[in-house]
Amino acid sequence: MSKGRLLIVSGPSGSGKDTILKKAFERLDGVKFSISTITRPMRPGEVEGEKYNFVSVECFEEMIKKGQLLEYNNYIGNYYGTPKAPVEKVIKEGGEIIVEVDVNGHRNIKNMIDSAVSIFIMPPSFEVLKQRLSGRGTDPDEVINKRMESALAEIACAKEYDYIVVNDNLEEAVDDFINIVKSDRLCIERQNYLVDEVLKKC
Amino acid sequence: MSKGRLLIVSGPSGSGKDTILKKAFERLDGVKFSISTITRPMRPGEVEGEKYNFVSVECFEEMIKKGQLLEYNNYIGNYYGTPKAPVEKVIKEGGEIIVEVDVNGHRNIKNMIDSAVSIFIMPPSFEVLKQRLSGRGTDPDEVINKRMESALAEIACAKEYDYIVVNDNLEEAVDDFINIVKSDRLCIERQNYLVDEVLKKC
Numbered sequence: 437m438s439k440g441r442l443l444i445v446s447g448p449s450g451s452g453k454d455t456i457l458k459k460a461f462e463r464l465d466g467v468k469f470s471i472s473t474i475t476r477p478m479r480p481g482e483v484e485g486e487k488y489n490f491v492s493v494e495c496f497e498e499m500i501k502k503g504q505l506l507e508y509n510n511y512i513g514n515y516y517g518t519p520k521a522p523v524e525k526v527i528k529e530g531g532e533i534i535v536e537v538d539v540n541g542h543r544n545i546k547n548m549i550d551s552a553v554s555i556f557i558m559p560p561s562f563e564v565l566k567q568r569l570s571g572r573g574t575d576p577d578e579v580i581n582k583r584m585e586s587a588l589a590e591i592a593c594a595k596e597y598d599y600i601v602v603n604d605n606l607e608e609a610v611d612d613f614i615n616i617v618k619s620d621r622l623c624i625e626r627q628n629y630l631v632d633e634v635l636k637k638c
Numbered sequence: 639m640s641k642g643r644l645l646i647v648s649g650p651s652g653s654g655k656d657t658i659l660k661k662a663f664e665r666l667d668g669v670k671f672s673i674s675t676i677t678r679p680m681r682p683g684e685v686e687g688e689k690y691n692f693v694s695v696e697c698f699e700e701m702i703k704k705g706q707l708l709e710y711n712n713y714i715g716n717y718y719g720t721p722k723a724p725v726e727k728v729i730k731e732g733g734e735i736i737v738e739v740d741v742n743g744h745r746n747i748k749n750m751i752d753s754a755v756s757i758f759i760m761p762p763s764f765e766v767l768k769q770r771l772s773g774r775g776t777d778p779d780e781v782i783n784k785r786m787e788s789a790l791a792e793i794a795c796a797k798e799y800d801y802i803v804v805n806d807n808l809e810e811a812v813d814d815f816i817n818i819v820k821s822d823r824l825c826i827e828r829q830n831y832l833v834d835e836v837l838k839k840c
Contacts, residue, residue, distance in 0.1 A: 558836065561835070561836060563839070565836070588840055591833060591837060594826075594833045595826060597826055598825060598826055599826060599829075600824060600829045600833070602829075602832060612824055615820050618821075619817040619818045619821040619822075622802060622803060622818060623801055624796075624799055624802060627804075628797050630760065630802060631760070631802070633763070634761070634763060634764050634767070634790075635764075635793060637764030637765070
């Protein structure tokens with residue numbers, strides 16, 4: 437049976453990452469999304485187990501101690517983490533699971549699972565990024581500059597990834613993303629069992 | 639500018655390699671084929687410079703001495719080789735060039751250009767391979783067995799390649815081949831210049 441794959445996806449605000457993932461997900465069979473475990477209160481409209489698992493701080497800290505998280509961080513007093521078990525299950529079963537994290541999360545996960553394949557979604561240029569982050573032009577310059585700074589700090593880490601998808605034209609970016617997932621299924625690490633199957637008949 | 643790529647393609651008789659390459663070539667922009675240099679006499683219908691460059695044995699041996707070949711072999715008194723210069727030119731210009739060689743040629747080229755990406759085209763099963771190599775069923779068993787032996791010896795080396803494309807359904811195999819070429823264009827080695835371009839505007 438084919439080995440599965442953990443796919444790590446990152447991209448700054450303004451990269452269109454969420455839209456690409458949503459559209460790619462509709463066209464890719466058998467790909468799962470990792471559900472993050474978080475400690476912040478549930479917001480209106482959110483459903484337990486849909487995008488997040490909501491747990492108490494005590495419960496989260498127990499998960500950390502037991503080594504049940506692939507990566508986690510604490511942002512303004514709330515924990516965010518990626519549980520390890522569902523990822524290991526999908527890899528064992530030969531499927532693919534997508535984990536959406538920032539550049540630090542990417543580093544931490546790569547350290548634990550070095551077979552993970554990572555994709556960085558990028559805006560096509562500095563100018564387009566600025567335009568996208570300016571919103572409707574009603575935000576003060578200071579706010580826009582802070583967003584730009586944060587996005588550029590993430591882009592500065594893009595070379596640590598295996599692939600870069602540039603989101604200039606949305607449909608092309610979705611095709612690119614899907615191509616990466618599909619061609620990864622053909623790599624030797626995931627297909628060497630086929631060689632054995634043909635040869636064992638000799 | 640993007641770095642180019644040398645793509646090495648192998649596959650035994652019965653894999654459908656030539657048909658896949660022909661169909662993929664029609665749908666891929668900017669991909670070149672390496673033209674082999676050979677010393678056997680030209681056959682009727684062959685055109686100099688189309689699939690082969692025809693040279694004398696003296697000329698070929700001079701090319702060997704000058705290190706102008708990526709790989710070569712001698713089969714029943716005739717030399718066959720892959721010239722180095724066109725491959726280096728395409729890589730420098732950011733394009734892709736396909737070299738079609740056997741498993742020994744693959745090993746030799748990988749030793750010289752370790753950034754080369756290699757694809758092995760494979761029949762889906764032992765039974766299908768036997769069926770394809772049996773032709774119209776008029777060949778003696780001995781001939782068919784020799785063909786099988788040679789094909790299986792090549793398949794035994796398939797794990798040395800980066801990717802495997804299984805040719806069960808021809809159209810799917812062509813899609814798979816094209817996916818590999820296109821997703822390789824998105825890998826970080828070939829796209830890191832994009833990151834620099836966005837960041838240099840800061």
